[in-house]
Amino acid sequence: MNTTTFNPIRIDEEKCVRCDLCDWICPGDLIYHEEGNKQKLPVVAYPDECWYCGLCQSICPTQAIDVIFPEQMVRNTTDVTTLLGKVES
């Protein structure tokens, strides 16, 4: 796991009730929480594999989750023509 990777979700420690739902719902198998452990917060184990779908946020019973987009998404500077292929002509 690369710990320097941008974390796509923020979990509010105060609000989180450690209920496992975000672990269950994440379609990418990214969020891990030891079932029934009321002490530990869920962990985003594979943050760079996030689809930014927000299912975790939508299912969270206490609104403890916010989805945060990285800079390269909200302020994107890619030249779109670089995505359109390299051909000779």
Add this chain to the structure above:
Amino acid sequence: MSDWTQLETDVLVIGGGVAGTMAAIPVLEAGYKVVICEKGKVLDHCGSIGCGVDHYLTVMDSGPEWDTPAHLIKHVPELTDYIVDMAVASRVIEEMPRIFRKIESFGVDFKDKRLGTYYRLRSFGLPGTYHINFDGTDFKKCLGERVRKGKATVLMRTMVVQLLTKDNRAYGAMAFNFRTGEWTVIRAKAVVLAAGDVNRISRNASGLAFDSWHFPYNTGDAQAMGYDAGALLANMESVEATLTPKGFSTQGLNALVSLGAYFVNKRGERFMFRYDPKGENARRAVLADAVINEYLLGNGPVYLDCRHLPQETLDHMEHTLQVDRYTLPAFYQQKGVNFREELVEISVSELSIRRSGVYFRGSGLAVDTHGETSVQALYAAGDCATVSGGIAGAAVLGHIAGEGVVARIGALHGTLPEIDASTIDAVRARARSHLDPTQGLPWKVFEDEVRMTVTDHVGVRRDDRGLRLALRTLQALAKREPELRADDLHGLMRVHEAKNVRKNAEVMAAASLARTETRTGSAHWRVDYPKPDEDHWRRFVLVERGGDGPRVSTLSTSEPLSAAFSRAVAAA
């Protein structure tokens, strides 16, 4: 080496999305046993539309001529640029009203709450207002509940990595759970492949592999496994990109366009009418094509313009914005853009292999009118099959395949082959070797190389030289697959996905090289053959596994794809 579980069932369904659950339903109704393998954890929310969906395409047979299957069928050849399996497409369209009403009976409410009736829109150039705009947040939940009531065995967080076939007949598959590492071998009388489209195959603006318009956890697993088992694939040269708010490859833009939003270029020109007399109502493929061209002409950035729309429409847009992608309002908010009053810069998304923006022309496993592939007892439905039509296409072909399976099981005779323990051990040993920390090739690096190759040479602009280079590069990457490294069981799933992505890219490159014409604009744009060739290319490109790489052939579109199936020949 025998620490794996064997399950016996009537039908194995691979993928628990819309197509897979809809295939399971008629099988369960007929009283057969079903096992579903699914990479997600909760059946009610897994698959591409686990977060919800905002439109459903259907003929309803409500009275007017345009609302009949016959009317839509008549228009399918021109909608697909004549590359379509009319036999299967017609069957799907004919079944649409029946399956639509069946889904309504599961509790899906397609009606607009304010109108009290269906809110039907014309979009993507279709010859009628076939798209129902609705709040489909619970669509998948209703299908999931139906399957659970039918008592299917559902193996969650389970990835199928190998089909079991003998003498061109499928009899099961091998799978592992990527949380526990448990292996299961499922023996079944029929197998339905419903694992979706191919994503993570090329680059996009953000450069993030999993920031994709379509579901990034769909990696062409069905197409790759079917190919390995000898199944025929078709239309794999056709790719699909969409238009997205720049930086976030999300769906949702097309819904705004069908409600009246415009595209404008950097000069403020509304350019769509230069490309299609229907303007922004043109087919999805034409929309993406036009924007690609504007960028190549130097007219970028291109923007979405909603400023002319009445408040009521803008309210409706804002209200439904999060239905297709829950986080889209948060993205606009964090970006600081108000689409009601400001232009929104748009980009071309990464590519995926699905149906190239064209309804009823799917790219994937060739199927007959019962959803059966060229391998006996192996079925396919949804975005991995050659007739694909979004959620409705997946639902209808899924249900057709389920009914096909019921008929097939009744007609099958003879016992199923015994599970060969040495095959099982070989697959498991290969998987285990990827967990060896001395392996040198991280799956992310491998996948990035695939994406770079596809973007540059098998993407929206193609030529002979580039495609040959891409094929060589992708085949050289295949030789390095034994070196792929996974850090844990989750990574082992990604390793298998990465291999599937590469295999689909190789098939796509081979098919693209064969089709020496341009068809449906940037879905297959050969800059060295820039025009459609109606005299020679009203043909399907078929790909199957050969001795040393993909074997390519073609078939006239006046025939159904099943005419190329060897099992059909054998049966005749």
